[in-house]
Amino acid sequence: MLEEEELAKLRKAGKIAGEVRRWVEGYVKEGMKVIDLCEGVEREIRRRGGSPAFPCNVDINEVGAHYTSPPSDPSLIPPGSIVKVDIGVHIDGYIADTAVSICFNPELYVLKQATDEALEAALEALAPGVKVSAIGAVIQKIIEKYGLKPVKNLTGHGLGRYKLHTGKPIPNVAGLDSLKIEEGEAYAVEPFSTTQQGAGEVGEAGFGHIFRILKMKPPKEEKARSLFEGIKNRFHTLPFAFRWVEEIWGKENLAAFSSLLKERHVTEYPLLAEKNRQPVAQSEHTVIVLKDEVQVLTL
Numbered sequence: 638m639l640e641e642e643e644l645a646k647l648r649k650a651g652k653i654a655g656e657v658r659r660w661v662e663g664y665v666k667e668g669m670k671v672i673d674l675c676e677g678v679e680r681e682i683r684r685r686g687g688s689p690a691f692p693c694n695v696d697i698n699e700v701g702a703h704y705t706s707p708p709s710d711p712s713l714i715p716p717g718s719i720v721k722v723d724i725g726v727h728i729d730g731y732i733a734d735t736a737v738s739i740c741f742n743p744e745l746y747v748l749k750q751a752t753d754e755a756l757e758a759a760l761e762a763l764a765p766g767v768k769v770s771a772i773g774a775v776i777q778k779i780i781e782k783y784g785l786k787p788v789k790n791l792t793g794h795g796l797g798r799y800k801l802h803t804g805k806p807i808p809n810v811a812g813l814d815s816l817k818i819e820e821g822e823a824y825a826v827e828p829f830s831t832t833q834q835g836a837g838e839v840g841e842a843g844f845g846h847i848f849r850i851l852k853m854k855p856p857k858e859e860k861a862r863s864l865f866e867g868i869k870n871r872f873h874t875l876p877f878a879f880r881w882v883e884e885i886w887g888k889e890n891l892a893a894f895s896s897l898l899k900e901r902h903v904t905e906y907p908l909l910a911e912k913n914r915q916p917v918a919q920s921e922h923t924v925i926v927l928k929d930e931v932q933v934l935t936l
């Protein structure tokens with residue numbers, strides 16, 4: 638159960654995440670640099686007194702999750718694309734997670750519309766005692782009503798302190814899972830949709846330049862150990878960008894970073910793309926489940 642003080646931190650994280658999401662909807666333009674978008678979002682989070690809970694994700698077209706710009710990223714927002722911007726904010730480890738699809742192609746707009754409506758209906762259905770699979774059924778029904786497919790292997794998730802995924806997923810399709818939503822829990826709910834030609838699934842598709850600590854035991858070698866301690870103190874087990882490592886610890890520590898990766902102290906998230914390379918939309922909000930109501934924190 639969350640104490641009042643913890644709730645206040647979660648609410649503050651949610652307020653910042655919502656403000657930055659609305660800001661970014663007006664900021665994204667076709668042809669702009671992806672890195673300007675990532676850095677802009679992270680700057681707006683810090684300017685409001687929050688910390689990024691993960692690097693700003695910018696996932697274009699068939700990419701469903703886990704892309705952030707590497708240092709000096711030359712990539713641009715392609716004309717006619719659908720762009721997912723996924724924003725995480727934490728205050729003292731209390732996380733709010735929200736995402737929006739920005740669509741520059743009128744033919745793909747239906748994907749955005751379907752995930753926005755599915756998210757709204759899922760939030761309406763959420764209450765203590767409701768099975769997570771029932772939420773998945775609500776999401777699936779709405780996305781299929783539009784003649785589209787939900788992405789079945791991307792899910793919402795419970796949120797804990799410094800924990801982006803508590804191990805309690807909220808599926809985007811109906812299923813037999815009997816886990817129930819409980820009072821006092823925080824969740825991110827995030828429907829994803831793709832076209833009828835899509836597989837309705839994402840698969841690994843290379844690297845997205847996002848990492849996290851894997852082993853809590855520090856390495857023996859001095860330089861690697863000092864970098865490891867630095868990363869652990871700063872990010873705990875939350876995801877971080879390679880971009881940040883270079884900014885904070887400098888190019889002289891990149892060899893130590895490679896050794897952390899090689900020894901599996903740190904691991905990279907794979908980039909996830911729709912298996913049939915069909916475009917994907919995403920909508921996401923963070924909620925807190927209280928006894929008599931479910932509060933959406935990232936509006």
Ligand code: MN
Pocket residue numbers: 723724734735736825827921
């Ligand atoms: Mn997210």
Ligand code: MN
Pocket residue numbers: 734793794825827921
């Ligand atoms: Mn999420």
